[in-house]
Amino acid sequence: MTRVFVSAADAVADIPSGASLAVGGFGLCGIPDALIAAIADGTAGDLEVVSNNCGTDGHGLGILLEKRRIRRVVASYVGENKEFARQYLAGELEVELTPQGTLAERLRAGGAGIPAFFTPAGVGTPVAEGGLPWRYGPDGSVAVASPPKETRDYADKRYVLEESITTDYALVHAAIGDTEGNLVFNLAARNFNPLAAMAGRVCIAQVETLVEPGVLEPGMVQLPGIFVDRIVCTGKQDKQIEKRTVSRTEEPAA
Template identity: 75%
Template sequence: MTKVAASAAAAVADITSGSSLAVGGFGLCGIPDALIDALAARAITDLEVISNNCGTDAHGLGILLADKRIRRITASYVGENSEFARQYLAGELEVELTPQGTLAEKLRAGGAGIPAFFTPAGVGSPVADGGLPWRYAADGSVAVASPAKEVRTFGGAWGERRYVLEESLTADFALVHARIGDTEGNLVFEKSARNFNPLAAMAGRVCIAQVEYLVPAGDLDPARIHLPGVFVDRVVHTGPQRKHIEKRTVAEEPST
């Protein structure tokens, strides 16, 4: 059976309400925008999303968020999305903020079949001790807080140090963007657009990849492949991605 889907809509057709999604991208760099747009065109809701952030108000996952399609987000920061912040503070959205490196490793470990790992990141803070607001109540009080996590001390070359136990992450589906893909799902990412895409792809039980350029199997140099096709279930050719600027900064014209 071919891994190539006829369209973005066909590729995401079996994603249902309540599904969990691991979504690649960082800000607006390397986001699977065509797949997100295809999801937005369908009447599905109560999605649980794992992603570094949630796009912006008008692009990427921000489209699903603005339409109240997302119930819960595991992310490392709010970013340039004012609606993300508003929904979180208003108690309309459950958010698990996670240190960025920890989030990356939780996805990688999930894809590698590792159930949990110890890390020093977050020790001595509410990340390990618990109490981070996951969901606020309408009156601004904390309705759901993060639980405390196991902390252990290990020795090593730098002496004894405390580490917190973090559980890995997996999702029903992964949505990722790649520069080049072949018909067997082998993917090549473009520079910084690589970011969370390989990690999200590994963590999804079903991985759907949109690619700007699709080539026949065997055309890619094996040494250039960033993610092998064993992790990818569907490929859809979307053409060159339109690049959006997350935060435009310009300099004043120097006086003459």
Template identity: 70%
Template sequence: MVVGGFGLCGVPHALITAVEELGIDELEVYSNNCGVDDYGLGILLSARRIRRVTASYVGENKEFARQYLAGELEVELTPQGTLAERMRAGGVGIPAFYTPAGVGTPVADGGMPWRYAPDGTPAILSPAKETREFGGRRYVLEEAISADVALVRADIGDTEGNLVFDQSALNFNPLAAMSGRLTIAEVGTLVEPGRIDPASVHLPGIFVDRIVQTGAQEGRIEKRTTRTTETTERTAP
């Protein structure tokens, strides 16, 4: 299952909650990150519904880090741009591609712990990947992502599946939608065909199979940082 969103922005929270309520488990998830402990994919993690995650970073999800380090979860960390391109490639029918990202590191050479044993030793290590030289530079071969189901969140959609994303929620959502064999989109506002200016469509309906209107989404902040400001009193001369 491939899931759109970045941090807590553009996360299809309603669809993720529906998956949790259905009791589906043993999920293999592709997403930029895994939400936080009580929101987004963090809900499925806490319910022990996810078997394997391919993501760019652990983020602010403490349960994600705990399960990974305890040997309860298999995790493949991949460069963020590579993950995005793997999704796009899966959507346009490209089986694999070469990229310079990760060459000369464990990403290409192998040896990254995908799963730990309960005693903290690596149980499954990433394999070495094919590399090749083009124009005097080394590149690593990365395979496309093509998932059974994709879940995405859009601001506006029409009944034909054409989607408009809200500003930075554009992030991974279109790429995730492209890489799913069955793509389900939750939208804040659902309109009739023709109500969306064709030039404003971010993702055409050809990539969307199901659409659900969920209304406005609660805004969440992944990590809030504040500081106390000092005020200086000014006196008249």
């Protein structure tokens, strides 16, 4: 049964150091910012995070990076975070880069109880053959490299075996949720939030609007409450832009 919490701090209070977290969001869209901030305000560290990306400098998971709370990251894109790059290249952070679709399916498979699956993504590359630098040494050498993965041919095409992902906790953000944990996501926030929720043994959801059971029509529900253990209403997100690009205004002709 889903429990309703009065604050994000209460909802994440029992997350210990060393825990693994599946974190929803796509760029800075639909990230569980209040839950992340609550963890940052606590003492939990040595965390392993599974997320499409790791926030940006000063936003989202970037806050936990700056406080040195994250030990390892499994992600598909990390190009907008300078502190992330610095820690990784300095050997302070272990990073497992994974193709985006593969990461999504690893999370979904974990939530569905599927231990592994074959995919063509990564065949013929270091993703399958091994050797990707997971952690650098202080001298810039590769201290930990990815292992080779099993490959197999089906119908004259080669596939690589990828293992599913489950985590101790999942942190997700939804636009609307009811007190039974049924969730509705807004647009691109649906990309990774439902998958992260499925993969976490304990799923904690922050919602912008909390409603009573029966308000949401069954067809509106994008993640059923069976996957959600805790819910907290944090109100509207303060929308952030991951990378702002503006055009130069041409000066009017004399």
